[in-house]
Every structure is written in structure tokens, then in C-alpha cells.
Amino acid sequence: MELSEYVQKGFQMLADPGSFDSNAFTLLLRAAFQSLLDAQADEAVLDHPDLKHIDPVVLKHCHTAAATYILEAGKQRADKSTLSTYLEDCKFDRERIELFCTEYQNNKNSLEILLGSIGRSLPHITDVSWRLEYQIKTHQLHKMYRPAYLVTLNVENTDSRSHPEISFSCNMEQLQELNFQTIFKWF
Amino acid sequence: MLLDLSEEHKEHLAFLPQVDSTGQGTRPRRVVFCGLGGGTRGVPGAHGLLVSLAVVAEFGRIAVEFLRRGSNPKIYEGAARKLNVSSDTVQHGVEGLTYLLTESSKLMISELDFQDSVFVLGFSEELNKLLLQLYLDNRKEIRTILSELAPDLPTYHSLEWRLDVQLASRSLRQQIKPSVTIKLHLNQNGDHNTKVLQTDPATLLHLVQQLEQALEEMKTNHCRRVVRNIK
Numbered sequence: 153m154e155l156s157e158y159v160q161k162g163f164q165m166l167a168d169p170g171s172f173d174s175n176a177f178t179l180l181l182r183a184a185f186q187s188l189l190d191a192q193a194d195e196a197v198l199d200h201p202d203l204k205h206i207d208p209v210v211l212k213h214c215h216t217a218a219a220t221y222i223l224e225a226g227k228q229r230a231d232k233s234t235l236s237t238y239l240e241d242c243k244f245d246r247e248r249i250e251l252f253c254t255e256y257q258n259n260k261n262s263l264e265i266l267l268g269s270i271g272r273s274l275p276h277i278t279d280v281s282w283r284l285e286y287q288i289k290t291h292q293l294h295k296m297y298r299p300a301y302l303v304t305l306n307v308e309n310t311d312s313r314s315h316p317e318i319s320f321s322c323n324m325e326q327l328q329e330l331n332f333q334t335i336f337k338w339f
Numbered sequence: 340m341l342l343d344l345s346e347e348h349k350e351h352l353a354f355l356p357q358v359d360s361t362g363q364g365t366r367p368r369r370v371v372f373c374g375l376g377g378g379t380r381g382v383p384g385a386h387g388l389l390v391s392l393a394v395v396a397e398f399g400r401i402a403v404e405f406l407r408r409g410s411n412p413k414i415y416e417g418a419a420r421k422l423n424v425s426s427d428t429v430q431h432g433v434e435g436l437t438y439l440l441t442e443s444s445k446l447m448i449s450e451l452d453f454q455d456s457v458f459v460l461g462f463s464e465e466l467n468k469l470l471l472q473l474y475l476d477n478r479k480e481i482r483t484i485l486s487e488l489a490p491d492l493p494t495y496h497s498l499e500w501r502l503d504v505q506l507a508s509r510s511l512r513q514q515i516k517p518s519v520t521i522k523l524h525l526n527q528n529g530d531h532n533t534k535v536l537q538t539d540p541a542t543l544l545h546l547v548q549q550l551e552q553a554l555e556e557m558k559t560n561h562c563r564r565v566v567r568n569i570k
Binding site for chain 2: 226227228229264267268270271273274275276277278279280281282284286288290292293294295296297299301302303305307318319320321322324326327328329330331
């Protein structure tokens, strides 16, 4: 994994038991994961009494470095040995490496879901609703007497977070075509 | 239910044949020039001119084409020249015929009602028969055309689909993410619209289940009863 000097420096500080004792290290680590995975998280993740004694600039640097590293690892689907190698290079001791890997393992799924959901995709169908009606007449045509379906597809756009709907009408034969063609070919 | 033909309609249709009540079958049919005029009743001699049944059949054909594709002034001119009348006369005749056919088809009137409605125009029996045949032959198609005039909602046309598996993205490598891409073709007011959409297998299954329920609904007693009784 290729990471910037900024990250490396941050990790070197994080590795130092003089700057970060065990407790502070664990807290910072957890804060990094929380910032990434918890939608409600904000600046306050670093507001812990046991972190107060550390220089805020250093704190922010290390927090950012950790978050960057976690994202890169997630993106590359790094395994334990890859993670360990980089941390060793940053002079982490065994205990801290173990801690990091354990935390990473615990949060791996959420991380991958998060990363997988970023990006452009086509509008996504989320639901369908339908209405069955029996048409009797229109101003152009009397004595119609035929059933018709009104189908509405609920669609979600990942980018704009908008929820447009697509509605259309069809008759029974068309609804069957809509239905079975798709299902049989999928299976 | 009888058709309600206004005076103007009757006038236009009066361009079509009128037979002298004494001349049925004995007089040779000739293609002659016929003028517009008042007198819509079958008074012999009131229109004093004949047009052959073949011409009326031709006008019927033009009227149906008119419904299918819209009016074409050139046809009117051609016919007018052949018959030696003004193209306005021809146009009115065709329009009258068109109105007769569309109204009859719209209301889906019975044969008897059609005959009674046409009777007031005072045409010959052969002509009435011809008009009736024209109506019956083209009724279904005209109703299809009329039904296309109604929609304001998009209607389903067809569907294309494709199964994909996403392998990686900028933010995450080594994925296996199946998805179904769907191209939905819709028609609205003559315009063709396509929408490209995507869904995952789980949602697709859900969609299919929902739509199956929709189809099942038509087979329930309630729906069957409604369809049976509202005719």
C-alpha cells in the first residue's frame, strides 16, 4: 500500500508510547473508525478526557493519518499481513499492531459496505406499486371494457438522493411479459 | 342508440349517392357529377345525380386512410378532377363519411342502429348496405386508432435487460456485485421514451412477487364478477 509522508509521520507519532499511551492509542483508533463509519460522528469524537493532554495538532494529524490508512486498506481489501507490514515499518510494537488488526477486522464489513456504496450508478429501482383498473369509456371511445394496470417504480438516484418515480400503464399481456421474461432468464 | 347527425353532416354525406326510386337496378350506374344541396330526404330527383357504388367504396377507403394517416389534400384534388366536382365537395364528402364511421365505432352501435341512423339520409338500399359493410369491416381498426388518442400516461412498450457483475470501483476493489440493468421502453403521446434502470437480485425478486400478485388479482372472484357484469 502506498501512503503519503503525512500518513507515515502521523503513524510514527502514534507508534510512540511517549506521545500516546495504550489508552490514548486505543481511543484514537476507535475515534478514527467512528469518524468514518458513524454517520452522526463529528469533531467531538476526539473530545475525550483521556486525550486532552495531547497537543490538538498532533491529535488531528494522527487521527487523519489513521483514517486515511483505514480507507486505503479497505479499498485494497488488505489482509492482515499487508496491514502488519506497513505498521511494522512505522515502528508499531506488537501489541499495537494486534490491536489495530482486531479493530480493523471488527469494522471491515461496515467499511466495505461504505466504500461499495460510493460512486456513480444508474438509477436504482427500490420498489414497485401497482393499480388494477377496469376501463369503461373515454371521451373518444365508449364501451371499452378492458382491464389495465398502472405500475409505478420507485427509483433512487445515488448521487442526487432524489427519488423520482416512473409510472406507466400496461395491459395484462404486457405485465406478464414484464414479469416472467425477467424471472426466467435470471434463473 | 342512434347516431345524431347534424344538418351539416347530412349535407356533406348527401354528396354520396342518391338513387331515383324508380331507377334501382334498371338504370345503368354512371359516374356523374353531383352537387351539394339541401334536401336530405329521399326525394327522387332532389339530387338528380348518381355516383356509382364503386366510388363510394373508394371514398370509404379514403376515409379510413384519412383516419390512419391524416388527410391528404392531393387525394381530394385527384378525385375531384375525375368526378368533375370541386375538391371541397370531395373533402366534405370524405369528412362526412369519416365522422359517420368514427362516431359509430366510438359508440359501438349495433348493425340495426347503424342502419336506422343511416336511413335518415335517404340513400338507396345498396348504398346503406355498403356503408354498413364499411362500418363493420373497419370498426375494430378505428377503435384501435381512437384508443390511441386517449392516453396521457406513458404506456409500456417493451423491456430489455442485462445481467452484470460489478468487479471493482474507484473506491473499492475486488467486488462481486451482481445487478440487473433494465431498459424500459415507454410510449407517450406518440413519443418513444427509454429509461435505463438498475436493480439487484433481491429487489428484482421482490418486484416479481409484487407483479405476480397484481396478475393474480385479475383472477379473483371480485374482478371476475365486475368484468362479467359490466358490459
